[in-house]
Amino acid sequence: MQTALALVAAYLLGSVPFAMIASRLFGLADPRTYGSGNPGATNVLRSGNKKAALFTLIGDALKGWVAVFTAQQMAFSSTVVGLVALAVFFGHLYPIFLKFKGGKGVATAAGVLIALDLGLGLAVLATWIFVAFAFRYSSLAAVLAAAMAPVFSALMHGAGGQILIVGILAMALVGKHWVNIQRLLAGQESKIGSKKKA
Incomplete structure (x- = not known):
């Protein structure tokens, strides 16, 4: 029961849309209505409001950290901690x-x-x-960082249980950027800091 509650709580925490909260706090348009339409920090930055983008970035990062850290402090097994990590992450992807x-x-x-x-x-x-x-593309940075994550994990810890969790995170993140990858290949991807389209 504790494990189930932890997973549900992590998913709900991951579902908290900090891009939407930041946009309301700073009086901005819904981030789903401009730019890439993505409710994330990079797209909020396209509004021109750096404070709102930073708020979104910190909020989205903190919810991932808090969920995993809390599970660790509750002395859950490494398997449950890994599942909590996936739950909060997929909560963000599919809130x-x-x-x-x-x-x-x-x-x-x-x-x-x-x-x-x-x-x-x-x-x-x-x-x-x-x-x-180096390249001013958030999507390219995300895809390459995600691709390297399992490699770093293997180099640091070998083929342990952690690499499975990291690998799932990496594959899901790359999958979420598939459209961006297509735009990068076509030379149509927006660079970091570009303004929202009128």
């Missing part, structure tokens, strides 16, 4: 509060990974930052 149409999971995945393994989380975050600053 009940937004009719199961959520964000792409980059910030939430970062929070989850940092809580699961600080070294792994920082390595993945560093990959995202490097690619984002």
Whole structure:
């Protein structure tokens, strides 16, 4: 019963739409109505309001971290902690509060990974930052960071149970960016900081 409650709580926490909350707090339009239509920090940044984007980024990352950290503090097994990590992440991707149409999971995945393994989380975050600053494409940074996450996990810990959780996170994140990948290949992807379309 405790495990079931933990998973439901993690999913509901993951479903909290910080992009929507930030947009209301800062008097912005619904982020689903402009840019990529994605309720996430990168799209909120297209509104031109950096504070709202930062609020979204921190909120989405924190919910991933809080869910996993809380499960760890409750002394759940590593298997349950891994399931909690997946629950909060998929809560963000498919939130009940937004009719199961959520964000792409980059910030939430970062929070989850940092809580699961600080070294792994920082390595993945560093990959995202490097690619984002070098090429100015958030989607490219997300896809490459996700692809490297299982590699980093294997190098740090071998083929243990953690790599399965990290691999599922990575595959889901890449899948959520499939349209972005197509746009990148076609040279049509928007760069970080580009304004919303009129």
